[in-house]
Amino acid sequence: MDLLSLTGRILEYGPICDHCLGRLFAKRSFGISNDERGHALRLSHALAENQRFSPYERGTCSVCMDLFTEIDVWAERVAAALAGIDHETFVIGTRVPPMIAESEEMLWSDFSLPDPEPLKSEMNREVGKAVARITGKRGETKNPEVTIILNIPEEIVEVQIAPVFFYGRYRKLERGIPQTHWDCRACRGSGCDLCGGSGKQYPDSVEELIGRPAVELFRAEGALLHGAGREDIDALMVGSGRPFIMEVLSPTHRGVDLKALESAINHSANGRVEVSIERWSARREVETLKSHKAHKTYRILVDIDGHTSLDEVRKALDALNGAVIHQRTPRRVAHRRADLVRERMVVQIECLGVENGRYLIEVVGEAGLYIKELISGDGGRTTPSLSEILGIPALVVTLDVTSVEGMPENGDE
Structure with a gap:
C-alpha cells in the first residue's frame, strides 16, 4: 500500500494529531519534525484525493490525548525542578500512561507499521529541546548529571541527580x-x-x-x-x-x-x-x-605463650614464607561469611625483632589472607599456621596495615 493510501486509512481510523501521525512514519525523510511530517501527510492526502483540507483540531487526538500541546508546560515544570541544582547536562525520560501506550501499540499493530517512533521518544526530545532553551543547559544521553522523569500519569516531575x-x-x-x-x-x-x-x-x-x-x-x-x-x-x-x-x-x-x-x-x-x-x-x-586483588603488607605484634627463642620463631616463619595457606572461614567472621576453605599465599614473612617480649613480624599476603588466623591457627581452621609449626599458642596483639597496592595503571580506562 502506498504512503498516501495508508495515510488515508489511518485518518479514517480515528482522530489523530500531526505529532502522532508523523511519528508513524518517523524514518521517512529527514530534517523535519514529526509535527511537520504529520501536517505534510495530511495535506498531501487531501491534495491526492482532491478533498477539502481539514487541519487537526486540538482536543481530539485518540492516541496521545493532546499531550504534545503541553510540551512548554512540562518544560517549565522541569526548569522549576532543576532550580538550585548545579549541573551542565541533563536527560529527559517519560513515564507514559497505560491507556496512551495501549492506544499507540494497537495502532502500530492494526496497520503493521514498520518504523514508528514511540511517543515517549518524541516527548523526551521535544521537552528536552524546550528545557535547553529555557535553562541554557545541555541535553546529554551519555552520563548526564541529572535525569528528569516526566511522570505523565501523576503530572509530576521526578529528578534523579547522578552521584x-x-x-x-x-x-x-x-x-x-x-x-x-x-x-x-x-x-x-x-x-x-x-x-x-x-x-x-x-x-x-x-x-x-x-x-x-x-x-x-x-x-x-x-x-x-x-x-x-x-x-x-x-x-x-x-x-x-x-x-x-x-x-x-x-x-x-x-x-x-x-x-x-x-x-x-x-x-x-x-x-x-x-x-x-x-x-x-x-x-x-x-x-x-x-x-583488584592487591597484595597487602602488615606489621603485627605477636605474643607467643611459652618458651621460645627468636631463632625458633624465624625458623617457623621460614616455613610459612611462600606457603599456600588453607583457611576455613574464621570463627570471628563466620556469622557474615560463607563457610568455605580458601587458599591464599604468604608472599613474604619475617621477624623484625622483639619488643617487650613480643615478636614484631612483617607479612606480605595475597588478597584475602586472614593474618590473625595465620598466626593463631584458629583452632585448626587455618593450616599451616605459626602456632601449628611452633606447637604452642601464638596470638596477634596489634595489627597495622602498612601498604595496599593501588589499582592498575589503566584502572580508569
Missing part, C-alpha cells in the same frame, strides 16, 4: 573505628537504649569521617565509601594508606575543589583519619577497585 566520585587513599590512625557504618546489632538501626538512640554500633566509621565533610561541601544526601579491601576494626591503616573511591549521593553542588575537600576532611577527622585525594573517579572504576 560524583573521587579517588584517593585513607590512613586510619585510631583503633576501634570500622571502615563503614554499622547498624546497632540490637535495634538494626532504628535506635534503642543500647546505642543511645543513634542506631549505630560504633559512633564513627572511616566512611562517615570522610563522608560528612563531602556531604556538606557537595550539598548532598549522603556518601558511600568503596574500599580496596578493609582492615579489622582494631587495626590501623598506616603507611601510604588504603585506596578508596567515595560516592557522593545526589549532590546539588558540583563545583568542589578536591584540595579544599581534602583539607576539610583532614581537619574534621582531627587526626583519627587522614586522606589524600588524587582525582575524580567514575562508577565504572568502583568495580575495578573492588575486584
Whole structure:
C-alpha cells in the first residue's frame, strides 16, 4: 500500500494529531519534525484525493490525548525542578500512561507499521529541546548529571541527580573505628537504649569521617565509601594508606575543589583519619577497585605463650614464607561469611625483632589472607599456621596495615 493510501486509512481510523501521525512514519525523510511530517501527510492526502483540507483540531487526538500541546508546560515544570541544582547536562525520560501506550501499540499493530517512533521518544526530545532553551543547559544521553522523569500519569516531575566520585587513599590512625557504618546489632538501626538512640554500633566509621565533610561541601544526601579491601576494626591503616573511591549521593553542588575537600576532611577527622585525594573517579572504576586483588603488607605484634627463642620463631616463619595457606572461614567472621576453605599465599614473612617480649613480624599476603588466623591457627581452621609449626599458642596483639597496592595503571580506562 502506498504512503498516501495508508495515510488515508489511518485518518479514517480515528482522530489523530500531526505529532502522532508523523511519528508513524518517523524514518521517512529527514530534517523535519514529526509535527511537520504529520501536517505534510495530511495535506498531501487531501491534495491526492482532491478533498477539502481539514487541519487537526486540538482536543481530539485518540492516541496521545493532546499531550504534545503541553510540551512548554512540562518544560517549565522541569526548569522549576532543576532550580538550585548545579549541573551542565541533563536527560529527559517519560513515564507514559497505560491507556496512551495501549492506544499507540494497537495502532502500530492494526496497520503493521514498520518504523514508528514511540511517543515517549518524541516527548523526551521535544521537552528536552524546550528545557535547553529555557535553562541554557545541555541535553546529554551519555552520563548526564541529572535525569528528569516526566511522570505523565501523576503530572509530576521526578529528578534523579547522578552521584560524583573521587579517588584517593585513607590512613586510619585510631583503633576501634570500622571502615563503614554499622547498624546497632540490637535495634538494626532504628535506635534503642543500647546505642543511645543513634542506631549505630560504633559512633564513627572511616566512611562517615570522610563522608560528612563531602556531604556538606557537595550539598548532598549522603556518601558511600568503596574500599580496596578493609582492615579489622582494631587495626590501623598506616603507611601510604588504603585506596578508596567515595560516592557522593545526589549532590546539588558540583563545583568542589578536591584540595579544599581534602583539607576539610583532614581537619574534621582531627587526626583519627587522614586522606589524600588524587582525582575524580567514575562508577565504572568502583568495580575495578573492588575486584583488584592487591597484595597487602602488615606489621603485627605477636605474643607467643611459652618458651621460645627468636631463632625458633624465624625458623617457623621460614616455613610459612611462600606457603599456600588453607583457611576455613574464621570463627570471628563466620556469622557474615560463607563457610568455605580458601587458599591464599604468604608472599613474604619475617621477624623484625622483639619488643617487650613480643615478636614484631612483617607479612606480605595475597588478597584475602586472614593474618590473625595465620598466626593463631584458629583452632585448626587455618593450616599451616605459626602456632601449628611452633606447637604452642601464638596470638596477634596489634595489627597495622602498612601498604595496599593501588589499582592498575589503566584502572580508569
